[in-house]
Amino acid sequence: MSSVSQTNVQQQTGKSLVASLFSACKQLKKIHVSTLLLALILAAPLISISIEAFAPNSDTFAHIQQTVLADYVINTCLLALGVSILVISIGVPLAWLIAICDFRFKGFFQWALVLPLAMPAYIVAYTYTDLFDYAGPIQTNLRNWFGWQSATDYYFFDIRSLPGAIIVLALVLYPYVYLMVRAGFLEQQANLTHVARTMGYSPTKCFFKVSVPVARNAIIASTALVLMESIADFATVKYFAVSTLTTAIYDTWLGYYDLAAAAKLSIIMVAGIFILLYFERLQNGKKQTHNDAKLSAQKLVYQLNKKQSFAAFCFCSLILLVSFVAPLIILADYAIDYFSQAWNDKLLQFTLNSLIIAALTAIIAIVFSLLLNFSLRIKPNKLHKSSLKVASSGYAIPGTVMAIGVLIPLAFLDNQINALAESLNLSAPGLLLSGSFIAIVLAHSIRFIAIANKGIEASYSKVSPSLDMVAKTMGQTSFNIFRKVHFALIRKSVLVAGLLIFVESMKELPAALLLRPFDYQTLPTYVFQYASTEQLEIAALGAIIIVVVGLIPLIVINRSIEKN
Missing domain, CATH: 1.10.3720.10 (MetI-like)
Known part of the structure; x- marks a missing residue:
């Protein structure tokens, strides 16, 4: 090969490397910004509660405090x-x-x-x-x-x-x-x-x-x-x-x-x-x-x-x-004796509602957790470490507290959306966020993402950084490194974490009870409604469905642990 052709090859190689580095920097910048936004979303409930809590004392709180x-x-x-x-x-x-x-x-x-x-x-x-x-x-x-x-x-x-x-x-x-x-x-x-x-x-x-x-x-x-x-x-x-x-x-x-x-x-x-x-x-x-x-x-x-x-x-x-x-x-x-009274289309609808909420919660929590852990992996700075800690703190917030923390910002967004619609001479959508099951999914996702963070973080610690270096030398982008290397090695932990979140979301009552729209029921709220009025016999079938749905992931998790 002539010296001219060698020079051209080197120039082209240099340009491709510069282009790859520039593309990688852009991806890192996007990940950096998305991680910051995600941390703010996950911290929003706690921030909103803190702001609301430091408002002047009301007569109600003063009475509670004194009595x-x-x-x-x-x-x-x-x-x-x-x-x-x-x-x-x-x-x-x-x-x-x-x-x-x-x-x-x-x-x-x-x-x-x-x-x-x-x-x-x-x-x-x-x-x-x-x-x-x-x-x-x-x-x-x-x-x-x-x-x-x-x-x-x-x-x-x-x-x-x-x-x-x-x-x-x-x-x-x-x-x-x-x-x-x-x-x-x-x-x-x-x-x-x-x-x-x-x-x-x-x-x-x-x-x-x-x-x-x-x-x-x-x-x-x-x-x-x-x-x-x-x-x-x-x-x-x-x-x-x-x-x-x-x-x-x-x-x-x-x-x-x-x-x-x-x-x-x-x-x-x-x-x-x-x-x-x-x-x-x-x-x-x-x-x-x-x-x-x-x-x-x-x-x-x-x-x-x-x-x-x-x-x-x-x-x-x-x-x-x-x-x-x-x-x-x-x-x-109870379920056998009162099966004819309990089994109806409404119970099926409530079961479907719970399954949808639990599935969406597991998917959102896993996606958020993967983004946070991957960001920390490729760029282990204080921002990404703090973002992961903020995300993991949601599990310490009880469901009743989380419901309040989610309702405040969502109600504010609903008001802004309605005001914008009215300014554009459009019909106001009403309680688009705070008045739908979206609020329940968001509350569950923020609360249970800590479960995913624990498992995924532990799995990431076992993945050698040398694998990332090898993939980069082969010209792989950050997304391809995650898809072809990281996810392939941590997918079992991702599955176990997703199943655990699914089980917890199926059982969670306070957030669903406080945030559910009018005439919207999940299995836990359905069971609570009948049991609180001393009608456990009618609620027994719904309770069994909650238990059975929770048992299936636990069996899968146990088999996975035994194989490991």
């Missing part, structure tokens, strides 16, 4: 504390039995103990109220057997109380602790316990002195998650007539029609949750536990004898029975 605010705060704290103690008492022993011990039917319980995640707390509350109430079958049979005439002749636990709410919430939230702590126990190496046994420690003492400290961070993190879920609960405490901050926000908004007072209560609640998260991270950062894999690759396994195996089987069976099997049997019995 019942202290009760709301105390009940919320007692609820969170009671649930956290109970889930630790249930979840940690279950995690240790499944991760460390070997007994009969362990393989069955390993996945079956996760099933309560598909059972919303308010459905368990409805079923156990019917079972344990004064007119329920248990108290009725007790009066018949012992000849008691009225409630004054005997004492029976009142399920509609703060302790009752604590028990119900713990029964459906313990899987969070069970799953995360089980993973912590599985990382424990046998050498730690062998050393403890040579020092004369019994298996029980090894559990408290070795196993629990190793899983300490997992226990704290999972308990913090349970605390947020219990604080955010609305339907259970509302049905049990327990006054908490969530019920106060709901009553203030829909009872007094005072959005500003509801925003002030919301900001108190959000501040408490963020303080909780701060202390959780502080505690996890103070003390780190590590295992040296070089010392022993052998996993710790306790082979239980017949008596111990039977005791482990009974404990696991009892928890599974009271948290999932018994409520499901009660619902199934």
